[in-house]
Amino acid sequence: MIQAPANPALLQAMGELFVSFPHCVALGFQYLGNEGRKPTLKVEWRDDLVGNPVTGVVHGGVITSIIDTCSGIAVTAHMDELETIATLDLRIDYLKAATPGKAIYCTAECYRMANQIAFTRAVCYHDSPDDPIAHGVATFMRDSNPKPMLLKEGGA
Amino acid sequence: MSAFMETFSRLRDEKRYDEIIAAVPYARLMGVEFGEDEQGELLFRLPFHERNVGNVTLPALHGGLIGGFLENAALLHLMCNRESLETPKIVDFSLDYLRSGRAQTLYAQCEITKQGKRVAHVLIEAWQEDRSKPVAVARAHFLLTTGN
Structure with a gap:
């Protein structure tokens, strides 16, 4: 059975908020929604996101950004109420080169929500999460900052 | 060797670092920039740009941007400090966030801890005003050959 988000409205608001951050807008991240507590983001291939000008393969930094962002959203799927989080560490395994010209999807889940730390894992892929390009694990500090992430958006 | 790597090699030898970034x-x-510090070591700079912000309040x-900046620094540092002109391929990248990156220039410097026949290990450190207060530290493994 798929576990529903702790607060579906909060998850939706956070998904939309996270992709509205300037750097996510600059990269063109889209929030595609969630399956239970697993959010999915998408980034279209663009020539200004390329890291290797010979092959046209997207820069690893784009993968890092989408995994960091999607994993953060996955943590918010476990929140009853809004709290701030901050990435503590992140590790990416580059399993194979992304295909130039194809959109990249990222699906993440928070597999352990402890009192102070949230633990996440994520995969990036083109067609199926079973055929991943990259795998990322991260930890987040919970309640990292007293300042709310939302000022005017009011999603929570 | 590809035409790009021939160009890269020429730009590197002539220290035309801005043109490497442009490629x-x-x-x-x-918005990455790099050049040599007083000791002749490569120093990477990321001047503040609004489009690089994560948390707006x-x-x-953005944490992912810091990762991208450091990963890019590691790759260029490695490519500038080895003879072979095969492009190294990143295998894995691990990043520890120590402080939030403020709306200021972010600096990074790298150290090749090991360069073996097949794999290189690179350490990367990022800071802003005070080098003794790093914003992030990272390490990366690169494959150096395209063989099996």
Whole structure:
């Protein structure tokens, strides 16, 4: 059975908020929604996101950004109420080169929500999460900052 | 060797670092700059740009962007410090966030801890005003050959 988000409205608001951050807008991240507590983001291939000008393969930094962002959203799927989080560490395994010209999807889940730390894992892929390009694990500090992430958006 | 790597090799030897950045689209999008410090070591700089912000209320640089900047620094540092002109391929990248990145220039410097026949290990450190207070530290493994 798929576990529903702790607060579906909060998850939706956070998904939309996270992709509205300037750097996510600059990269063109889209929030595609969630399956239970697993959010999915998408980034279209663009020539200004390329890291290797010979092959046209997207820069690893784009993968890092989408995994960091999607994993953060996955943590918010476990929140009853809004709290701030901050990435503590992140590790990416580059399993194979992304295909130039194809959109990249990222699906993440928070597999352990402890009192102070949230633990996440994520995969990036083109067609199926079973055929991943990259795998990322991260930890987040919970309640990292007293300042709310939302000022005017009011999603929570 | 590809035409790009021939160009890269020439730009590197002539220390035309801005033109190397101009050839890497994502590095250009981030706004990366690099050159040599007083000791002749490569120093990477990321001047503040609004489009690199993650959390807008602090404001702080996006964590993924910091990762991209450091990963790019590691790759260029490695490519500038080895003879072979095969492009190294990143295998894995691990990043520890120590402080939030403020709306200021972010600096990074790298150290090749090991360069073996097949694999290189690179350490990367990022800071802003005070080098003794790093914003992030990272390490990366690169494959150096395209063989099996």
